[in-house]
Amino acid sequence: MSANVLAIDQGTTSSRAIVFDGDYRNIAVAQEEFAQHFPASGWVEHEPEDIWDTTLRTAKAVVAEVGGPGAIAALGITNQRETTVIWDRRTGKAIHRAIVWQDRRTADRCARLKADGLEPTVAARTGLLLDPYFSGTKIGWILDHVDGARAAAEAGHLAFGTIDSFLLWRLTGGTVHATDATNASRTLLFDIHKGDWDDELLAALDVPRVLLPEVRDSSADFGETVPNLFGGAIAIRGIAGDQQAATVGQACFTPGMVKSTYGTGCFAVLNTGPEAVASQNRLLTTIAYRLDGRTTYALEGSIFIAGAAVQWLRDGLGVIAHADQSGEFAAEADPSHDVVLVPAFTGLGAPHWDADARGALYGITRATGPRELAHAALESVCFQTLDLIEAMHRDLPGHDADTVLRVDGGMVASDWTMQRLADILDAPVDRPVVLETTALGAAWLAGRGAGVWPDMEGFSASWRRDRRFEPAMDPDVRAARIARWNDAVRRTLSR
Ligand SMILES: Nc1ncnc2c1ncn2[C@@H]1O[C@H](COP(=O)(O)OP(=O)(O)O)[C@@H](O)[C@H]1O
Numbered sequence: 001m002s003a004n005v006l007a008i009d010q011g012t013t014s015s016r017a018i019v020f021d022g023d024y025r026n027i028a029v030a031q032e033e034f035a036q037h038f039p040a041s042g043w044v045e046h047e048p049e050d051i052w053d054t055t056l057r058t059a060k061a062v063v064a065e066v067g068g069p070g071a072i073a074a075l076g077i078t079n080q081r082e083t084t085v086i087w088d089r090r091t092g093k094a095i096h097r098a099i100v101w102q103d104r105r106t107a108d109r110c111a112r113l114k115a116d117g118l119e120p121t122v123a124a125r126t127g128l129l130l131d132p133y134f135s136g137t138k139i140g141w142i143l144d145h146v147d148g149a150r151a152a153a154e155a156g157h158l159a160f161g162t163i164d165s166f167l168l169w170r171l172t173g174g175t176v177h178a179t180d181a182t183n184a185s186r187t188l189l190f191d192i193h194k195g196d197w198d199d200e201l202l203a204a205l206d207v208p209r210v211l212l213p214e215v216r217d218s219s220a221d222f223g224e225t226v227p228n229l230f231g232g233a234i235a236i237r238g239i240a241g242d243q244q245a246a247t248v249g250q251a252c253f254t255p256g257m258v259k260s261t262y263g264t265g266c267f268a269v270l271n272t273g274p275e276a277v278a279s280q281n282r283l284l285t286t287i288a289y290r291l292d293g294r295t296t297y298a299l300e301g302s303i304f305i306a307g308a309a310v311q312w313l314r315d316g317l318g319v320i321a322h323a324d325q326s327g328e329f330a331a332e333a334d335p336s337h338d339v340v341l342v343p344a345f346t347g348l349g350a351p352h353w354d355a356d357a358r359g360a361l362y363g364i365t366r367a368t369g370p371r372e373l374a375h376a377a378l379e380s381v382c383f384q385t386l387d388l389i390e391a392m393h394r395d396l397p398g399h400d401a402d403t404v405l406r407v408d409g410g411m412v413a414s415d416w417t418m419q420r421l422a423d424i425l426d427a428p429v430d431r432p433v434v435l436e437t438t439a440l441g442a443a444w445l446a447g448r449g450a451g452v453w454p455d456m457e458g459f460s461a462s463w464r465r466d467r468r469f470e471p472a473m474d475p476d477v478r479a480a481r482i483a484r485w486n487d488a489v490r491r492t493l494s495r
């Protein structure tokens with residue numbers, strides 16, 4: 001049997017398909033960006049057909065490149081998490097655009113649920129907080145705003161899914177409505193301790209159970225692709241949310257290991273092993289992966305804007321021509337400038353969870369130019385990471401002894417940002433050789449599920465470092481910059 005594995009990585013800004021060979025080498029890759037829709041302030045939507053079309057085209061391209069479906073042992077899916085699709089089971093068509101994880105439209109609903117005293121129950125059962133980030137209130141919004149949706153849902157005609165479920169439904173020709181435990185753990189509806197949907201939360205959020213997918217392990221039998229898509233069936237054997245897939249792809253299998261992924265947002269995930277640790281510092285408790293029915297938990301810090309700040313410099317302000325230029329510009333910024341960007345474009349995530357905050361730029365003068373803006377945008381990602389790592393250290397005293405952060409995602413191509421990250425964290429930052437760790441994690445889950453790839457130990461041994469960034473900033477300079485950041489955040493919070 002072939003040892004090649006196909007990973008579909010459906011991200012916030014693009015869909016990617018990658019085939020890895022038995023030595024985890026990337027032997028074929030295709031990527032397509034798709035449109036982002038911002039219909040109102042704080043709203044973000046995707047067209048589900050764009051997600052499907054870009055996914056199918058990129059997957060078809062790499063399958064053809066490696067010699068057809070016979071050259072692929074298994075397929076793994078990883079995806080932007082929380083993004084919510086509801087479709088009609090009879091037609092497979094979505095009844096509304098996907099509401100993206102960054103979307104804040106349900107902030108009022110969350111505030112009301114909080115005022116009703118629901119948050120302690122949510123936190124205890126789901127490990128999450130009442131924030132519009134998660135799928136639960138997005139589902140309610142679609143059911144309440146699309147004509148006839150609630151009645152159709154009650155009648156069993158509709159299906160809810162995060163992007164993995166939606167793609168799985170389409171890939172299997174509408175025969176499998178399932179998800180994995182990591183994606184389920186981001187919905188506000190899933191009891192991460194019992195491993196099942198929670199009826200009390202379903203009732204509180206007005207979500208009929210009949211809408212929901214079946215929850216399976218992250219490495220499991222998810223059916224097969226319908227033969228006409230790729231010219232033959234491919235077994236689907238792995239699913240995980242993208243941050244959990246990156247945790248796997250970075251081989252963070254030992255409790256205490258932590259990775260941080262820098263894509264549109266930034267997500268730091270700390271493996272806590274078989275114990276679910278309840279955060280005292282407004283981090284999330286989430287499922288890292290579920291294998292053979294056994295759940296491994298994690299603490300997660302979620303930041304909504306990381307690479308998106310670079311996109312804003314490029315597409316919003318037009319002050320850089322391409323993403324790479326942000327690092328070059330930051331290196332050339334006037335060292336005496338004192339510009340700080342708090343990129344609360346869609347509110348602030350962990351550890352503040354302020355859905356109503358909006359971005360702010362402090363310290364601009366007539367001398368502030370594109371270089372200083374690029375510096376502030378990249379540095380903001382480092383400060384936000386520091387806030388997350390410090391919260392993790394407070395939750396797990398002693399954990400900071402020898403923390404090395406494993407990083408991945410589009411932004412880690414920037415040496416300047418990675419060096420500044422090590423400086424601000426005052427800790428080493430390791431960049432692996434394989435930067436597509438999200439896709440690799442999904443591939444490993446699928447390869448394991450298909451029985452063609454080795455166990456955790458074998459996979460861990462294959463992890464290779466490209467470069468370690470060591471902290472080198474003067475302690476006084478560091479302290480002053482962090483103080484400036486903390487002050488800027490305080491002034492930006494909405495309450
Ligand atoms: N050299 C670079 N320097 C800084 N940011 C970069 C660089 N290259 C890519 N990015 C940013 O990384 C993000 C893309 O990363 P990716 O992991 O593909 O994200 P996603 O999965 O969220 O779509 C974009 O926001 C882009 O602006």
Ligand SMILES: O=P(O)(O)OC[C@H](O)CO
Binds near residue numbers: 011013080082
């Ligand atoms: O698409 P990314 O890489 O920014 O990841 C999105 C996250 O899964 C949202 O929780």
